Amino acid sequence: MSNVVAKQLVQPLQRGVVAENNPCAACQVRDLSICGAIEPEHLGKLDAIVVHKKLVPGEILFFEGDRSDSLYIITEGCVRLSKMLADGRRQITGFLFPSDFLGLALRERYAYSAEAVDPVLLCRYPKNRLEALLDQFPAMERRLLAVASNELAAAQDQMLLLGRKTALERVASFLMILMRRMQLKGRQDTVSLPMTRTDIGDYLGLTIETVSRSLSKLKRDRIVRFLTAQDMQIVDPKRLAQLAGADDEWKPTTTL
Amino acid sequence: MSNVVAKQLVQPLQRGVVAENNPCAACQVRDLSICGAIEPEHLGKLDAIVVHKKLVPGEILFFEGDRSDSLYIITEGCVRLSKMLADGRRQITGFLFPSDFLGLALRERYAYSAEAVDPVLLCRYPKNRLEALLDQFPAMERRLLAVASNELAAAQDQMLLLGRKTALERVASFLMILMRRMQLKGRQDTVSLPMTRTDIGDYLGLTIETVSRSLSKLKRDRIVRFLTAQDMQIVDPKRLAQLAGADDEWKPTTTL
DNA sequence: CGACGGATTGAAGCACCTCAACGGGAGTGG
DNA sequence: CCACTCCCGTTGAGGTGCTTCAATCCGTCG
Missing domain, CATH: 1.10.10.10 (Winged helix-like DNA-binding domain superfamily/Winged helix DNA-binding domain)
Known part of the structure; x- marks a missing residue:
């Protein structure tokens, strides 16, 4: 029994250490995510602005309505995005997994809340500094557009599901x-x-x-x-x- | 009575003529749409690849599953986007109005059908040629990303509506x-x-x-x-x- | 072991759907 | 100009799929 507990608690911690010490070049999910658009020799520029973050189950990354100053990429775990009505009715608009991108709102504020479902590791990028990178690497911006396009398609599938x-x-x-x-x-x-x-x-x-x-x-x-x-x-x-x-x-x- | 008929049929025609003879510079909805990202002196490049199109009420622009080779901007009228289940249940995922962008699927095929609700005028851009323009005008791509981001937010609102x-x-x-x-x-x-x-x-x-x-x-x-x-x-x-x-x-x- | 939170199962209620009748405006043909 | 039709929208009555309420079960943790 104590073994099981140890596994659950220690394993994420170990990976967290790995993530903190290793640059983007060693990232497992890079190819799947938008970081894959950056040539290996320029990955240092990503490393320079990234901050690794760890969430415990249930922990809130940000609230609907918070000022959006960061973008995130999940490297481990599952995150839920949700919106709420005044009386507490909740709609989860998506579950995110490793390599998924988060915080696409290029707007002033997040339109949804993000919480950890289980132990989560993610890379955090300050919005303005990532935007500067986008100017340097158009391929990354193109990839971002593709991501948005995919999510839009998924959202439409979900509307069909919810409506019909x-x-x-x-x-x-x-x-x-x-x-x-x-x-x-x-x-x-x-x-x-x-x-x-x-x-x-x-x-x-x-x-x-x-x-x-x-x-x-x-x-x-x-x-x-x-x-x-x-x-x-x-x-x-x-x-x-x-x-x-x-x-x-x-x-x-x-x-x- | 014949007056009413004349109004309904001729008015769109007249505007259609206007749209066909006038370049993007004269476009009423340009500022609101992604074309607004292009400096006036370069609008000729947009004119060069645009084809104006007219739809009668109920006319289908494209079907879910069609190869996506074009992008559109609506200049007049209302377009509905929809998805269907095998047994005919339908979900409309959005209504589009003048200045709205359409066909964002940078994927192989459209994920939804598009039909005219009422008489519609739109600008059609071949996908590959517009992509070439995007390379020249990063501001346009940035704007496209903003559009996608907005639509994603709208889609999430709609999920809340449909689900809760x-x-x-x-x-x-x-x-x-x-x-x-x-x-x-x-x-x-x-x-x-x-x-x-x-x-x-x-x-x-x-x-x-x-x-x-x-x-x-x-x-x-x-x-x-x-x-x-x-x-x-x-x-x-x-x-x-x-x-x-x-x-x-x-x-x-x-x-x- | 007992307690707690999450999941399952059952029974009753209700919001929306289905089925059906009716109404009104637009187009058609006499 | 009117009668007719057709389509769309409205309204009513009854049915149902999901929700609500409640009891029980189960795995985890103190």
């Missing part, structure tokens, strides 16, 4: 999205859900009960299998895709 | 969005709805009946007043904003 899909279709779509993200990093048919059911519900526009019931139905129908409450195995990806409303023949990877 | 707002709140929010758009071009308290109730329903994730009932309630409560079925007057903007869930103190104009 049933509860079961939403949950199936959610698992498909997660699956595709995980495929990028190894595992084929297993998906881990670092976020709570509440988070999933707030992402899908459902209550936790409905999420739970939908997951149970998928389990009952032998489409998925639970290893733990957070780790599942996709037994029948084809049927899952059908349930999700396979609206993505022509789409490569969505950013979630 | 009630029918009445959705309709109120919709009117607020339209109102803000109209304010940019003169009128203060009147809003015109060029789209059908079906379109509105598919935008808000509701049925036409629910849209109609919500509008009737707003009417009964003296918050709005109908001039015709398409033109309404916002009698009590404050209460409308409250109903919409005034989640936008810190936000300037959203792109819809």
Whole structure:
């Protein structure tokens, strides 16, 4: 038991140390992110302005409405973006994973809150200094535009989900999205859900009960299998895709 | 009666002629759109690659899944963007108005369909030639990024609406969005709805009946007043904003 | 072991959907 | 000019999918 605890707590710390001591050149997610647009010989300029940051689960990176002075890239963990109504109703607009970009608001203030779902490591760039870099490296700006374009497409998928899909279709779509993200990093048919059911519900526009019931139905129908409450195995990806409303023949990877 | 017909058909034609004969320098919406990033003396380069296009109501500009070879800027009218599920359920992801940009997908294929709501005029730019221009005019690319960032913020607002707002709140929010758009071009308290109730329903994730009932309630409560079925007057903007869930103190104009 | 937070399951309620009838403006044909 | 049709919007009545409320279960931690 103490082993498990040690693993959970120490491992992120170790990686944090790695991240703090190593320059961008050693970064695992660089190729996947916008930093990949910078030639290796110029990476020092990125190193010069980056600050590494660590978040514990639940920690808030920034609030909706905060002045936006920084941009972030996630190198480890999962971050949720959310918006709230006055009475507390919450909508999660996205879950971010390593290599994802964050804080694209080139506006005055963030339009959403960002919180750590699990232990998170990220690179922080002061907005004005990164903008200066953008002027030097047009390829990076082009890449930023591509990222924005991708996120826009993902947002439109999500609107279709929220506006027109049933509860079961939403949950199936959610698992498909997660699956595709995980495929990028190894595992084929297993998906881990670092976020709570509440988070999933707030992402899908459902209550936790409905999420739970939908997951149970998928389990009952032998489409998925639970290893733990957070780790599942996709037994029948084809049927899952059908349930999700396979609206993505022509789409490569969505950013979630 | 023939006068009315003449007005409807001839007026757009006349403007079309204007648009075809006049270069970008004379464009009414240039300052509002990404073209505004190009210095007046270089506008000829834009003129050189632009093709003007006219759409009749209901006409399809492109389909979800079509190869994306063009980008567009709307100069007149209203365009709806939509995505569909296999069984025909539709989600409208946005309504576009003059000065709005369209086709941002820097990807292989359009992720949504675009159709004219009413008579539409637009400027069409071949994708590769516009990209060449972007290389020459970094300010234009920066502006494109700003546009994308705005649309992303609008998309997130829409997710909150679709995931967590009630029918009445959705309709109120919709009117607020339209109102803000109209304010940019003169009128203060009147809003015109060029789209059908079906379109509105598919935008808000509701049925036409629910849209109609919500509008009737707003009417009964003296918050709005109908001039015709398409033109309404916002009698009590404050209460409308409250109903919409005034989640936008810190936000300037959203792109819809 | 007991307590706590998150997840599951069941039962009842409600907001929105479905189905259906009706109304009104625009176009058509006599 | 009127009768007719068609489409769109409105309104009502009943149905349902998801929510709400509540009880229970389960893994984790003190």
